[in-house]
Amino acid sequence: MKISKSIKIKLFREMLRIRLIEQTIASKYHEAEMRCPVHLSVGQEAIAVGVCQNLKKNDKIVTAHRSHAHYLAKGGSIKKMLGELYGKVTGCAKGLGGSMHLIDLNAGVFAAVPIVGSTIPIGTGIAWANKLKKKKEIVAAFFGDGATEEGVFFESLDFASLHDLPILFVCENNEYSVYSHISKRQSSKRSISKIANSFGIESLQIDGNNIEDIFLETKKIIDKVKSKSKPFLIELKTFRYLEHCGPNNDDKLNYRTNKYLNLWKKKCPIINYQHHLKKYNYLTTKEIEKMNMKIRAEIFHAFNFAKKSKFPEKILLKKYIYA
């Protein structure tokens, strides 16, 4: 299948937008006004965008601690996200949740929590309800390679397979869980995709830094998940640029070798795609600059909005204990 120009530009723009938002968060973090942990998605934007561009508004996603890219790619409100990071009442969770609890029901962002693996069954349950209610919507559950070590991940695969649930499991394998390389946590003979298969779930490995591959493959897969009501798992190798949690680069800690870092830094999904788009004349340097400007303006306003927003009132502490 060929990708139209407008979609190519959209894919690029979405990735760029997320990157710029994340970078702005990083650069403003030292102001100590966003007083909560941040797990930035820099480097992993292609997966969020490639998958979410194939989801309808009513489709739902669940994600984990590293959720900014998913939230934004699925259409979550940037203002509400930043409001949340600033702890303001305008935040998507009114400041109560913080960066690790992004939610935007309108956009179908249904859950993000920092307990590793814990939204996988929750996403599976949403897919189950969709099936019980005979809705033709699907769920995409995003999680990291570390999350595939939690028992509940396997339990969820099992249930999704048993009941043919319409859910796409998306494993973003950035090879690290905090500072631990995957080789310290998983046997080299283990394979997430094969694990899915052994549960009776189809799977595919996709290059997590190739936006077009991701977009095209997941288009087909999502059609299948919807039409056949079957779970599917995709595993995408990718790379996290910054430290696990926080705004900085932590390459100096040396838990990732230079060779590894250099290799991956060459694979930046955005820079490479920009080259591609320029090379084949989908976008000119100028257009890209304009795009940057527009996005930056949006970001500027959103930050202003968040900064100017009010903190929540004390009464909220009691108001939301019970519905």
Place this chain on the structure above:
Amino acid sequence: MKISKSIKIKLFREMLRIRLIEQTIASKYHEAEMRCPVHLSVGQEAIAVGVCQNLKKNDKIVTAHRSHAHYLAKGGSIKKMLGELYGKVTGCAKGLGGSMHLIDLNAGVFAAVPIVGSTIPIGTGIAWANKLKKKKEIVAAFFGDGATEEGVFFESLDFASLHDLPILFVCENNEYSVYSHISKRQSSKRSISKIANSFGIESLQIDGNNIEDIFLETKKIIDKVKSKSKPFLIELKTFRYLEHCGPNNDDKLNYRTNKYLNLWKKKCPIINYQHHLKKYNYLTTKEIEKMNMKIRAEIFHAFNFAKKSKFPEKILLKKYIYA
């Protein structure tokens, strides 16, 4: 490999002994002196015997709620087991644990608990300690098909594979978890053996009612587990004769079809092996009768012992809270 006459007889005798013990428990249960749940192993004896005959005394096993056969096959004391069922201080857990907590450290029976799946990591941990301590002993972890649905099962496979632990995972697949057929719990496209493979663990399916197959195959496998320090998983299809918990036949409840019951009742591991041994003149009817008599005498004495034993003193309640 050929099996010597003496071993054939031993395999038969061990199975027969377990069967007779279980049947005696069933027949005496209505006296209401064994006042604890019993999960009898009738029908599943071949697995326990076939595997445990290849284990050394120092090798260890862990098991679950349906543990009598494993305990006995590994050399656990019948007197202590019955003492435990009768709630007496002579029991293997001094009456504190009951039928679901059989333990005999001398015989290498290290753990049995009724929380489904929970001894799988514990067995894995014993194997880990063996490896850390450079002991050439192995662990066999017995569990049912239901237990393979618990997250901790997968977590344990993962760890055993990652660290090449000398452990044999033994899945006794009797197709039921209480009254639930496996088709209600696991996708038909799921396979326990393939799951093991996908974690990087070798596996084999063995007929759980064929004692010689089990014995011969696990001999090879256990040698490998020991010499290479690698985990291995075997899955054995088998059949539980009696109700899930308790002394009775519950075929009248119809949760298992007649066809299913008839099919499996023809596959009785003991009757079939007896035929075989008689047919090829390894044992005469008379010898078998004598064997029965001797075993019955042992059982008679063990029951007497248990019945006559004292109940534990109240002080034990406080004595064993902390070591």
Place this chain on the structure above:
Amino acid sequence: MLKNIKKITLAESIREALVLSMKKNDNVILVGLGVDDPKGIFGTTKDIDKIFKKERVFDFPTAENAMTGISIGASLLGMKPVIVHQRVEFSLLSLEQIINQAAKWFFMNGGTKSVPLVIRLIIGRGWGQGPQHSQSLEAIFAHIPGLKVISLSTPYNAKGLLISSIEDKNPVIIFEHRWLHEIQGEVPKKYYKIPLGKAKVVKKGTDITLVSSSYMVIECLRSAKILKSYSIDVEVVDIQSLRPLDIQTIMNSVKKTKKAIIVDNGGINFGISSEIIARLYENFSNKEKSICKIERIGPPDNPIPSTRELAKYCYPNYLDIIKKTEKLLKKKFKNLEKYKDNIPLDQPNKDFMGPF
């Protein structure tokens, strides 16, 4: 008996609550290992799978943690899952989902979505069940803001409280004592609710208050009956709701009788009775502090053994309550022995012969 009331067991009353709720609301589904099996969770779900569509009575793989997360997910789309665990111990596998997720969902998402989920936990003693099948762990759940924690004691309140729990928008934990499933009581046939968060004076009296929940309410009522023949007029309060705790009702009773025994189902250390005693004293005037006498009873501070000969020391009963009352009232009741029944402690009734 009136036409619109009938005498049924607590198991049957739970079943009625479930059936009526499922009829009223298509989104109510039953979830748990064995919900559709021939025994139907001690009869509480028996044959419900024959009344409703298969997808509404959901047998589950042995995967308690995912079962809870999946039910949370389903509840976010408007389903009302009612989970059941045949032993409270199995639910420990799912505490992450219950405590971190369900209990906090509404709060941590800024009030956008709550998790309407009911989790039935079966507690209590049994036929040599041993350390892993006989705990009563209410205190763990009662500690957590965001949960509602209910404890059933009669067929009447079981039905009304369960219906309210299913209608509630929050995660509700319900404790059912295994020894109660077979007790009988009068229950209206209709769909009715008992508000969550309220304790109930189940017997009025003036001399002493017994505060309790779940099966121990039965033992309290038994002791009240016997104490009557010694001219002691006992008031019995059924806590019913452990969280939110209706301390006011308990307080009113204790302020009236000036004497109370808090009878715990589970271990007293850091247990349910601890909180009640603390709250009572916090609310007492100085004078009340010195004249009111409060004691507590509960299982001793050890795991529950299997053998009946030691398990019998682990379940205080009506006689223990009476003895505590003697101590508290500084009285001596003669011929107490004659009130000793002979139902062994490991049988809920005389016909019960194991194994579960």
Place this chain on the structure above:
Amino acid sequence: MLKNIKKITLAESIREALVLSMKKNDNVILVGLGVDDPKGIFGTTKDIDKIFKKERVFDFPTAENAMTGISIGASLLGMKPVIVHQRVEFSLLSLEQIINQAAKWFFMNGGTKSVPLVIRLIIGRGWGQGPQHSQSLEAIFAHIPGLKVISLSTPYNAKGLLISSIEDKNPVIIFEHRWLHEIQGEVPKKYYKIPLGKAKVVKKGTDITLVSSSYMVIECLRSAKILKSYSIDVEVVDIQSLRPLDIQTIMNSVKKTKKAIIVDNGGINFGISSEIIARLYENFSNKEKSICKIERIGPPDNPIPSTRELAKYCYPNYLDIIKKTEKLLKKKFKNLEKYKDNIPLDQPNKDFMGPF
């Protein structure tokens, strides 16, 4: 400072306890996500992997439940695993193994084998950590017979209690408050033990007793210091051991001062303070009941929000303790404002700038 004593942080003192224990006993191993990473669990395990063989400092997959079961298994063969969870919340995934298995192993196997296992649980507040990363769940563990539950508060007791815990034959749960890792104190260089099961009077006084554990001990000491300038002589008791609970030491202090505030780290409902208050009153004479005044303080009964503007209402501090003291002593302390420091509530020290 003496040669055999040095001033170090609590994180360093934990590290010393670990290193000394590992040197003394080859069977001691460290287990947990990130134990060998560059940050070394807030510094508590930093570079220990460089001192000992790789197999003794064990990074683990994100599989808390198996990690616990595997450690139990290893302990049955004589290993002494010391598990750590960077947040108490992660340990909820392993409560089945902790509560059903480890806590009961010795008992349910008739005293044949115990489970010598140490589980370090990091609790407490932080930089907008939010509802799932800032609970203090001691009460859940303190309720369970078979566990020992310890709470650290100073570099000195951290080292001694941790060493004792590692030598203990039972499963020991250790609570470490994130805010304590960086506090400094004098710690003997040698290998020394502090017995488990004992509370400690950390400051003597005659006017009022503050009973607390973990980080709240620091806040109590701060308030004691300030109260001194108002001529109030405060006694501070550090509970140290939540199970077994050393009620005697607490009792002695309260009987002396006649006034006490129990300062809870975690929620007060069905919490640590509930049990202490219950026990105190149970042990008081009638007269003591009427003259002793006991209050408690703790976080309010809601999940902890992320935003600092609301989190600030969730962590009582020395000023709240002082205000409670005013109320209890029926006094009015003037110019209290001047004692207000300006360290924001979400920073353990002025240099801290997140993210964890």
